[in-house]
Amino acid sequence: MSSNQSHRLPSGGLIDRSASLNFRFDGKTFSGFQGDTLASALVANGVKLVGRSFKYHRPRGILTAGSEEPNALVELRTGARREPNTKATTAELYEGLEAASQNRWPSLRHDLMAVNQLFAPIFVAGFYYKTFMWPAKFWEAIYEPAIRRAAGLGRAAGVADPDHYDKAWAHCDVLIAGSGPAGLAAALAAGRFGARVILCEEDFALGGRLLSDGGTIDGMPAAEWISRTLAELAALPDVRIMTRTTLFGVYDGGTYGALERVNDHLPSPPEHQVRQRLWRIVAKRCVVAAGAIERPIVFAGNDTPGVMMASGMRTYLERYAATPAKRAALFTNNEDGWRTVETALGAGLQIAAVVDARPDVSPAHRSLASKSGFPVLNGSVSAVDGGKDGVRRIAVSLTGGARAEVEADGLAVSGGWNPAVGLTSYHRGRPKWQEDIAAFVPDGAPPGMVAAGAANGAFSLGACLREGFAAGAQAARDAGRSGKAGSAPVAEDEAFSLTPLWHVVGKGKAFVDQQHDVTASDIELAHREGFESVEHLKRYTTLGMATDQGKTSNVAGLAIMAAVSGKSIPETGTTIYRPPFVPVAIGAFAGHHRDENFHATRLTPSHHWAAEQGAIFVDTGLWKRAQWYPRAGEKDWLESVTREVKAVRGGVGFCDVSTLGKIDVHGPDAGAFLDRVYINTFSNLAVGKARYGLMLREDGMVYDDGTTSRLAEDHYFLTTTTAKAGPVMQHLEFCRQVLFPELDVQLTSVSDQWAQFSIAGPKTRDLLREMVDPAEDLSNEGFPFMGAREVALRGGIKARLFRISFSGEMAFEISVPARHGDALVRNLMQAGKQFGVTPYGTEALGVMRIEKGHVAGPELSGTTTAADLGLGKMMSTKKDFIGRVMAGREALVAADRQVVVGIKPTDKASRLRSGAHIIPKGEIPGPGNDQGYVTSVCFSPMLDQWIGLGLVERGRERIGEIVHAHDPLRGEDYDVELCNPVFYDPEGGRQRG
Amino acid sequence: MRIVCPFCGERELGEFTYLGDAKPRRPAADAGEDAVYDYVYLRDNIAGVMSEHWYHGGGCRTWLKIDRNTLTHEISSVEPATGAGARQVAK
Known part of the structure; x- marks a missing residue:
């Protein structure tokens, strides 16, 4: 209907x-x-x-x-x-x-x-x-x-x-922005050379201004030329035309950003389709045929509904057969505006008058006026009478001083055309002023890019076709293509004459930036107050800062500033152009990376099994790790974790530690290499042994720790913390490739190749004997503490076994190829049933390491030295290593540094919380007497109270001292005792047994 | 930005990690604290062509020495680090 x-x-x-x-x-x-x-x-x-x-x-x-x-x-x-x-x-x-x-x-x-x-x-x-x-x-x-x-x-x-957004890459020889005459001609030339072409058009229809302005090309109507051209392009091997796609930015190395509105033209995207797609297009060459934007003339009441750009009025009449007015007037300062009169007359509109600022209106136009019965007034529109129902009357100041009034219900305005210089200027390029069209045109462009047609200041149809065709052919040649492009499409070179006119001084508000309501008098005020620089003008008045980025307002604003400051427009200059050319939704930049897909998820080899057990998982970087395994009847996490700890310390448990970074270090110089990256020595480590190692950054702070084993004379197996797995690999590659290229050593990341489990507790050996080939000697003599070697499992699979302990219990870590990880964990459960084997999560792991005073992430904070962690004696004095010299700096060896110490509340029932500040007892807390803070806490099932580790000034000299824990964040204050950080089994007998 | 990795070909910026100035040389073990201090902390802030270390972590894990114009991002040279694989193979 x-x-x-x-x-x-x-x-x-x-x-x-x-x-x-x-x-x-x-x-x-x-x-x-x-x-x-x-x-x-x-x-x-x-x-x-x-x-x-x-x-x-x-x-x-x-x-x-x-x-x-x-x-x-x-x-x-x-x-x-x-x-x-x-x-x-x-x-x-x-x-x-x-x-x-x-x-x-x-x-x-x-x-x-x-x-x-x-x-x-x-x-x-x-x-x-x-x-x-x-x-x-x-x-x-x-x-x-x-x-x-x-x-x-x-x-x-x-x-x-509710919608999905996508991101995609595309590659081509020649990228073309715009499907007007210049863009289509460029595509034709480049396509005929056999180039891979992508043409982006923001509209849903192809043709640009041809759709509104028509014209004759190669002797045929524009519409026919468009369809013939599109048919030829479709037949070419590799020309891709993307409609509803705006090229919004240019980035380094010939990378372009484009937004494809895939389904914005529908109420909602069809099922399984995206709403928008963000393209990153890598192009050897780019032809910007983005056209030009008609600019308004600023006069009082120029924002009244019914005042419309002349080109806009043509588009509504010609392309949409819709009439914005019944009796329209035209206000122009250039030849092109008159086209709207011809279009309007053709559509049956009445023309009330043409107000032309130029004194020399052509005889052809004058005869058109007399034939059609409308006056041509030499002057300018000084005011518009109208309101929410639109334009009613237009006041005209005639050249010479007289005034006239014109009855009209619409006013078309043309102040000339501004080439769309955005894309060519996004690399801080400044466009240059071209006097004959009174507009900024591109002055160079980012590498590989060239403007053609109206975007380059060539406004006639003939020139657009010629420039576009030549630019397309050259772009294809520059991209390494050759062939015959044929001849350029031919059209008339219609005249373009313009007398610059920016602002008609008059009474009433005259808008420059209609979206931000910036008037000509705002610009004059900015000038009076000293905000003359265009960058200041923009920010002070907010000119051009709305979502349209001043496409219709910036140049007029500059021109008015130039006039009031007595400078030329080129002297006044433009602001910096920045992408995006049109607003791009954040959703399009995010693409599918939202919610649970915000980042990749890594699953441990035992993940599916753990999920079957009902494990609660915690995000650790990209990993999901089992945090604890709740059992029916347990009222909270603490009850589950306490059970898990007791089960390990009293029997046997296991934990998936596959998330640790694992690096194979091979080569005759592997030991020498590790000596340079660790503070302690590894070249003297016996084959079949493991050793705890500590790495510093070159600035002397602790970087990472882990256990490294020597599996063969020229083969070490290095482990890192979970968090630093990637960074340590990168650091070690830097050491190997850049710092120490003379060493013959190779690194292989094997983090994903091995499933690794810690099995801990006094019954560990009993459980392992069920798993390992009976021929393997697991006795304390046959496999002593810190032993490391390959063993055969029952059934023949080879595994690596390391007798290392984070929990402080008799423990082994076992590694099998990752594909066997799931089977291993199921076998551990099966074989361990008779020993009451208990899986434990990262919480219990943390409890046991705090009970043993082992440092972890909260203590390896990037601000601690080896000595702060109580590991200063590990620093070798017999060799150079990363961080050695800087670690000796005065402040890093000062006696009053905050060092790791154990902390427990004096009231056994009191809870300890990490983050609490340590203050001398009896003093009022303040920055002056803040002596450190609690880094890690847990409820210790072994001590039956909350315990923790902290970094406290001179902490190790103050064992036994009662200090005050001040927690302003939670509003808590309580006394704590500084103690030995090894709360449980300080002699270490359990892990050696 | 695009970087032509000597092993992997032209790749997108996201595969690489930037470290910084490639000029400082790690001092010898006996160079003293001042020399190490300079090495660790002092960097030229160059407006123009600068040699930099980049890591192709999303590809071949090679450390690269790249000459890049910090004003234009133009890359004029890409070389693998002295100890990178290809150098060893070429020997």
Whole structure:
């Protein structure tokens, strides 16, 4: 049903009249056609008022027909898919589309906030800085919330985005931005050379301005040329055309960013499809054929609904067969604006008048005027009489001083064209001023990029085709292709004459930046207050800082600043151009990397088994590790963990430690290499033995620790902490390749190749005997503490066995190829049943290491030295190693450093918490007497109380001293005793037994 | 940014890790604290072509010496570190 499309021409346009679409705007139902944008459908329904302005709540209409639109912003869709600040000019119409106007209350027509206009004198440039200065407290409580309610744009959905977004890579020889005459000609030339071409067009239809302006190319109508060209491109081997795709940025090394709106033209994406896709395109060459953007002339009332860019009016008439006005006037300073008169006359509109700022209007135009019966007024529009219902009357200042009035319901404005210099300027390039078109044009471009056609300041159709074709051919040649491109498409070189005119001085608000409500007088004020530099002007007035990035306003703003400061426009210069060319949703940058897919997940070899046991998992970097294994009837984690610890200390348990970094170190110089990266010596380690090692950074701080075993004369097996697995590998490769290239040694990361389990407790050997080939000697003599060697398991699988202990119990770590990890854990459970074997998680692991005073992540904080950790004696004095010299610095060996010490509350029932500060007893806590803090805590089942480790000033000399734990974060204060960090079995007899 | 790894070919920036200035040489064991201090902490902040260490952790794990213009990101040379695999093989 198209009954209410009162402003639709009976024929014409690139719309499908057989596909009528219903949509709602502010609750009212309208209809449009397939091929419409929301803006064109609103125009076709005679809707002129579509929004309220940012600061003053002035009624606003539709200014343009493209992505440069500053005014016609709506909330598109509803619920979780509601998207604020969507340009009606680029939103494709679909059946059931719902849109709402923004920044008005209670309704668009009766906006109470329009009272802001009465306070307009205070809403001038810099008003945030000048007003509401004090009292300071009022800012957050009163001023800001009030301003935020009154000013602004649309509302975010407020709930999670239900759609999926994708990211993809593409590679090509020649990337082309834009499918206007220059872009299509470039694609044709490059494609004929056999180049791999990708052409990105932000519109859903191909042709650029040809869709609105028509013309004759190679003797045929533009539409026919487009379809022939597309057919030829489709037949070429490797030309890919991407519609609804905006090239928004250029990055180093020929990498480009593009946003493909895959399903934005549908109510919601079809199942299993993404809404948008972010492309990173790697191109050898890029042709920017992004066209030009028509610029307004600034005059009083230029924001009245019904005032429209001349090119926009042509687009609505020609492409959408929708009439923005019945009786239109044109205000132009250039030849191109007159095209709108021809289009409007052709569409049956009345022309009220043409106001041309140029004195020398061509005879052809004059005869058109007299034939069609409208006046040509030499002068400029000085005011617009109208309101929310649109333009009513236009006041004209005639050259010579006289005034005239013109009755019209629409005003088309053309101030000339600005080449789209964004992409060519994103690497801090500054465009240069070209006098004949009074516009900035690209002055060079990032490597591999060239502008062609209107984007390069060549405005005639003939020139666009020639430049585009030549640029496409050259790009293909530069990309290493050769062949015959044939000849360029030919069209007329229509004249372009322009008399620069930026601002018509008059009474009333004249808007430069309509989206941010920046007026010409704001710019003059900025000048008076000394904000003359364009970068200051921009930030002080917020000119060009809205979501449209000043596409229609920046150059006019510069021109007005130039005029008031008595400088030329090129002297005034432009601000820095930065991507993105159009707003890109954060969701598109994130792609699939959200929620549980925010990062990759690594599963341990025993993960599936642990999940079957009901284990609770904890994220450790990318890993999921079993934290504890709850059993029926246990009331909390502490009960489970305490059971696990007791089971290990009283019998036997096991824990998956496969997450530790594992590195094979091979080569005749392997020992010498390890001597240089560890503070202690490994070259003298016997084959079949393991040793605890500590690494420093070159600045003398502890980097990482772990156990390294010598499996053969020229083969060591090194382990790292879970957190540092990657960084240590990188560090060791640096040492090997850069620092010590003379050493003959190779490193292989085998972290993922081995499943490794710690088996601990007095019954460990009993359990292992069930697993290991009976021929293997596991006795204390046959496999002593810190022994390490390969053994055969029952059934023949080879395993590596290390007699090392983190828990302080008699313990082994067993490694099998990762693929056998699941079987191993199931066999351990089976074989261990008779010994009451208990799986334990990272919590119990942590409890036992604290009971034993072993340092871990909280103590290896990057600010501790080996001596701080109580490991200073490990530092060899007989060799050089990474970090040796810097570790000797005065402050790093000072006597009053905070060192690792045990801590327990004096009240056995009291809980200890990490992060609490240590203060001398009886003193008032303050930064001056802060002597350290608690780093790790646990409830010790063995001591039946909370215990911890801490870094405390001179801690080791103060064993037995009662100090004060001050925890301002949790509001806790209690006394603690400094004690030996080895709480349990300090003699170490258990692990050696 | 794209880096042409001598072993893996042209790869995307995300595969590499930046370390920094490749000029400082680790002092000999007996060089003294001042020399080591300079090595650890003092860096030139070059506006122009700088030799840098990069690590191809997402590829062949080679440490590379890359000459890069810090103003334009233009890369003029990529070499494997002295102790990288290919050098050893070439011997």
